Amino acid sequence: MLRLKQLRVKGVRGIVDGPDLFFETGGLLLCGDNGTGKSSYVDAVEKVLAGKCSSLDIGARGVSWRKQGTHVNCQDSEVELTLTDGPQDIILTLGTDPATLDKQTRIFLEAARQQSFILRRRTLLDFIDTEPRKRYQAIESFLNLDEFASFEAKLKDLEKTVEAKLTVACESRDQHERTLREQLGLDKLVSIDDATCLQAVNETLGIARISAMTSLGDITSTLAKLESLLTPYKNMEALQKVQLLVDSIERIPDVADLLKAAQEYTDARRKFVTEEAKLKGHFYVQVLEKGLAWIAEDDLSRCPLCNNPVTLPEVTAYVDMRLAENKKFIQLKQRQSRARSIFEDSWRTWRDSFESVRNQWIDALNSDFPDEAIQIATGLEQLLESHATLLPVSTIERDIGSSLEGRFVEVAKSLGATAKRRRDSFPDSVRYSQLYNAKLQASATSIHFKEITELNRRISYLETCNGQLRVLSDLAEKSRKKAVQKLLDEIVEIADQYIQRIHPSERIGNPKLTIPERGSGSIDLTSHFHSETGDPRGHYSEGHVDSLGLCLFLAIRRIHHTQHPELSLLILDDVLHSVDANHRRETANLIFEEFKDHQVIVTTHDSLWFEYLKLAARNNNQAKFIQRRIASWTLDTGPIWGDHLSNYEWLVSSKSQKAKPADKVIKAGLLLEEMLQNLCNNLWVSVPFRIRGDYTIDPLWTSFYATIRKKNKEFSAKAESCLKEIDDLRNLRNWVGAHWNEWAQTLTNSEAGAFAKAVLELREYAYCEDCRQFVRRIPELDGVWSCKRECKRYSRRQRTV
């Protein structure tokens, strides 16, 4: 099974360039103060495995991996995560294309993308604080309901299909109803049924003096009867045409009016022409009026234009006469224009009427338009054309004389008589109308009522189908909810077991996740607090809510893992701030006992909990863990290791050989301090009390050295030389300690080397590389000091060979 092996990080969040992280089969415990880069490592792991970083890619504006994923002083970020399944290593980077990986790794990554395996401080309460819908979405990925959901979707599709058919059928039915109402003259408020249709048709049959139907079943025979009665009226369409022709002939204007308009025009024309002939040249009213004003104002005796002698009265009289003549002339011109317009309109109207008759004639009577009438039509057309301009009076009198009247009247009369004769040759049209209406209504009822009845039946069936599909959909939804509820019950059962382990006898827990009746994509959360049940945020302390959040997450992880064991990874990033020491100890035990089948990575800023975690990992889990401590962080360096392993690794590396003596002593001092803290703790060494546990090397060493010599002869005998060396170099150790100072710069390489050698030798006796722990006192074995598997074992008394 794949697990994490090594993580190299460069330019990510708070990390500039390493240090690298190594993971054992059991996992990694990482301690460091806030802001020292712990979460940056978690971000890098998540980004490579899941393709996103949940602490950055949170959907908030301006926050994303792309924008803030890279260290502020770096151009780019690099992550190299080594996975291993034992014999084979797989290296993943930020740019790794999953398609290029083997199947096992692809499945691993797919699981990481789908499942939640990282819990952070800021997401600890997400499942509790979020709204019910998002709670559902949080677990949706492992509901494994795709096939059943597909069945439900298909049911919904069928419902939609039936809905569409219903719409079409209803629209068709409504259209038939509208047509039938129109035909039967029924109001919108009257329902369309047998009785109303029967009554409406019977009324029309009554008007046509046809016996009423007893039911709509009689409609076929009634239609047959009506057809029979209408047989003689087969040509009634022709009658309608003839009637229309008669009407058109009667609408031809009276010829007398036509001639009257022509006479008016002739008179007006004649008078105008006569008056025009009288006028002597052009006439300028304004010139006359202006000239008259000059003469009057200047009292002139001669004409200003021709210089002839003039008198004002003569000129005034003459001008007045001329103005009167002009006024009369204009009036005659206007009258001629009006008369001409009336003449043209009258004759055009007459011509149009006559043309209309001519057009209807052939269709209605099936015979040619009479020759005489054609001559009149042609003549009229020519006349209107030739009189489009003003012609002499004599021409007008010749063309439009009273002689026309006789011909026009005679032809019109003749046309009317012919058409009427044809009309009168048809049977009774009133009777026809009654029978025809009755037939129309009966026929409409026969067609539309049948359609309506059939459509109503179909609509009823489709509604039944819809109802049945709705029942099935409801049943399916309820079944799905029940299935999900079962899973939720399992989740809360597991979560409650976890809660009871952490909070025994506290009468809290028993969480319930419930799919509500309303909707289908949400989950309600309640839990117990003594006798109360409700939203946990209402009753629980902050610590209890934190515990509940963690336990729900762990329960979900447990279910996730059961479904997809490919991903056996659990990362807890600095969770549980508000939980007290005792509960944290139980939490640590729970994590390492219940998740033995996982690689567990826990980060914390709390040294005490770090110790609990180390102890719990050791006691409850056979797998190996790596424990690292971050001492400090700067923007330029990123995290700086501060644990004994890093100091030890430095001292045995080639770097140490070339290092300055002071640096060597500082590293050896740090290693000694870390070792003494562990050994004093593990070997139950009594150390003078210091507030906040702020111990320096001196009290630790003094107590430790005294205890060794008194309580474990074997260890003190075996490590005698290095113990003595360290004790002898008391000044060196005390002056340099774990801190850089000026004095350290004067040390020789030989002095520093001796001190470092003694410290490393002590580590050889006190630390087991296989068990990855310092020896500890085993009370059950009479105070034997040993590592977990007794690879290193020291008796109280020196063994004799």
Add this chain to the structure above:
Amino acid sequence: MSEQEFEDLSNLNVVAANEFKHALAGNTALLPEWKQITTQLFENGIPQDLDALSKLITEESNAETEAT
């Protein structure tokens, strides 16, 4: 909870289908023909298609269309 129980529950498709079949059998609002056809759909597990139900609707429509 045993591993087997976990595995049974992990496939909610099957759990939901079983619940549905159970609910189907006890439902009185369904017409016999509909109940029978839907039950048959589940004989081999989760139905892949709903042709039989679809046919029930379409056949009736066709018959009506022809009659019309």
